[in-house]
Amino acid sequence: MSNVAPEGTLSFEEAVMARRSVRGFLDTPVPAETLRTIFTLAQQAPSNCNIQHWKVMVASGQAAKRLSQKFIDVVLSGKGPEPDFDRLEKFEGIFRTRQVETAQALYGAMGIERDDKEGRMRAALRNFEFFNAPHVALLAMPKDxxxxxxxxVGMYAQTLMLAMAAHGVGSCAQASLSNYPSVIRDFFGLDDHYGLLMGISFGYEDPSIPANKTRVPRTSIDAAVQFIDD
Ligand SMILES: Cc1cc2nc3c(=O)[nH]c(=O)nc-3n(C[C@H](O)[C@H](O)[C@H](O)COP(=O)(O)O)c2cc1C
Known part of the structure; x- marks a missing residue:
C-alpha cells in the first residue's frame, strides 16, 4: 500500500486535525463503496493477539430512523440506563473542570443557558436521534x-473515525448509546454474551447546525506525556 494519501482523501495529519465531534448531519447517505473503504481501513486496527474481538453493527437510512425511535421510546419511558460495563459516575478535580468547560463550549454554541434544564434535556435527547445522522455504528465486545x-475496541473506534475524517465523513463517538443495550440486542439480534461499549453516529456534516460550531481545546503535551532521556 502506498504511503501517499489517495486522491480526494486527507493525509494522516490532516485527518487527525479534521476529526472532531459532529452533532448535526445532512440526510445525504455515505455511498456504499465509501462505507466499505472506511470499514476496511478500520479493520486494520491492532488488537491483543490479533483476536479482533470488536463486533460492529451499522444501521443506515430507514433502519437508523427505526432504531433511533426505539431508543427515544425507551428514554422517554423514564427507564434508567442499564449499561453492560461499569463506568465512573462523576469526574473530580481537573477532569471535572475539563468536563464542565467542554459542556459550556457545547451548550454555548447551541445557545443553551446554564439553568435551562429543558434545553439540556433536549440536547441530551439529540444523542438518541443520532444528531440526524443517516448512519450509526454500534460497537460491542464479549462481556467478560x-x-x-x-x-x-477504542483503537478500532479511533481508526474508524480517522478513516471517516480522511474521506470527508463526520462522526461523533457516543457512550450515551451504550446506556440501553437491550434496544441493540433486540434490533440486531446481538448475542447475550456481547456487551455494548459505544455508538458512533456518522455522515456528512451539516455546517448550519449551531452545535457544530463547538471547538474544544487540548492541554499541552507536557500535562500528559513524561519524557525521560538521559
Ligand atoms: C468514548 C467516547 C464517548 C463519548 N460520548 C459522547 C456522547 O455520548 N455524546 C456526545 O455528544 N459526545 C460524546 N463524546 C464526544 C466527546 O465529548 C468529544 O470527543 C470531546 O469533547 C472532544 O471533542 P472533539 O471530539 O470535538 O475533539 C464521546 C467521546 C468519546 C471518545
Whole structure:
C-alpha cells in the first residue's frame, strides 16, 4: 500500500486535525463503496493477539430512523440506563473542570443557558436521534473481556473515525448509546454474551447546525506525556 494519501482523501495529519465531534448531519447517505473503504481501513486496527474481538453493527437510512425511535421510546419511558460495563459516575478535580468547560463550549454554541434544564434535556435527547445522522455504528465486545481488551475496541473506534475524517465523513463517538443495550440486542439480534461499549453516529456534516460550531481545546503535551532521556 502506498504511503501517499489517495486522491480526494486527507493525509494522516490532516485527518487527525479534521476529526472532531459532529452533532448535526445532512440526510445525504455515505455511498456504499465509501462505507466499505472506511470499514476496511478500520479493520486494520491492532488488537491483543490479533483476536479482533470488536463486533460492529451499522444501521443506515430507514433502519437508523427505526432504531433511533426505539431508543427515544425507551428514554422517554423514564427507564434508567442499564449499561453492560461499569463506568465512573462523576469526574473530580481537573477532569471535572475539563468536563464542565467542554459542556459550556457545547451548550454555548447551541445557545443553551446554564439553568435551562429543558434545553439540556433536549440536547441530551439529540444523542438518541443520532444528531440526524443517516448512519450509526454500534460497537460491542464479549462481556467478560474486561477493561484491557476494551482498549482494542477504542483503537478500532479511533481508526474508524480517522478513516471517516480522511474521506470527508463526520462522526461523533457516543457512550450515551451504550446506556440501553437491550434496544441493540433486540434490533440486531446481538448475542447475550456481547456487551455494548459505544455508538458512533456518522455522515456528512451539516455546517448550519449551531452545535457544530463547538471547538474544544487540548492541554499541552507536557500535562500528559513524561519524557525521560538521559
Ligand atoms: C468514548 C467516547 C464517548 C463519548 N460520548 C459522547 C456522547 O455520548 N455524546 C456526545 O455528544 N459526545 C460524546 N463524546 C464526544 C466527546 O465529548 C468529544 O470527543 C470531546 O469533547 C472532544 O471533542 P472533539 O471530539 O470535538 O475533539 C464521546 C467521546 C468519546 C471518545
Amino acid at each position: 473481556f474486561g477493561e484491557v481488551l476494551a482498549l482494542d
